[in-house]
Amino acid sequence: MIHEPPILTVRRNFPRPTATQLAAVASATTGWLVDAQDGRGSLGPRIKPIFPDDPTRNRCFGTALTCWCGPDDNLALAAALALAQPGDVLIASAEGFEGSAVCGDLLAGMMRNKGLAGLIVDGAVRDLAGLREVGLPVFARAINPSSCVRSGPGTVGLPIVVEGRTIASGDLVLADADGVVTVPLAEADAVLSRLEAIKAAESRTLAQVRAGLTVPEWVEALLRSDRVRFLD
Secondary structure, eight states: OOSOOOSEEEOOOOOOOOHHHHHHHHTOOHHHHHHTTTTOOBOOSSOEESSTTOTTTSOEEEEEEEEEOOTTBOHHHHHHHHHOOTTEEEEEEOTTOOSSBSOOHHHHHHHHHTTOOEEEESSEEOOHHHHHHHOOOEEESEEOOOBOBOOOOEEESSOEEETTEEEOTTOEEEEETTEEEEEOGGGHHHHHHHHHHHHHHHHHHHHHHHTTOOSOHHHHHHHHSTTOOOOO
């Protein structure tokens, strides 16, 4: 190769969700958002809050800013921080590599200082005590004190794949104690319109459970129908 290739490829401008769309996500749960996407949208069971029992650190929502770091590298994550806006949620793809941490308390502290809403990594982070002090919601697959390199190549602002799900910068993201869910921006209005109906149905059923409901009506109806054959 005659010329050295760039170590970073960056997309700085991309469509962003509206304040109304963000507000709708803010009042949701990850379970509701999955239901509103026909059972899809989750990044799976591995990525979880590193402080699962702390309500100030186990939930975040906002606009996704994506970066692809690759395994054992965090150059793209540092570059994404420089380009992020307040309220963004950084989503970093380490391709599932847990052998070294791509973020510690110092980098997370800078994210907090810049007003970011959270960090999501499909790899490892470190400095657990320091991260607790920083207070930024952090979601990861693992804790590992091993440090990574900062050499690239990497991308910022381009689509990435995390746990089999494609995520683009500008997508909506919600993370809570159950895990992480994203909503493609192009589908946001349709998903959020279904979300209102799901919220209402959940509220009705919750009220019934608190009032003593033991068996859902649809189960009772099924057992009365000809769709069930009793053997005794």
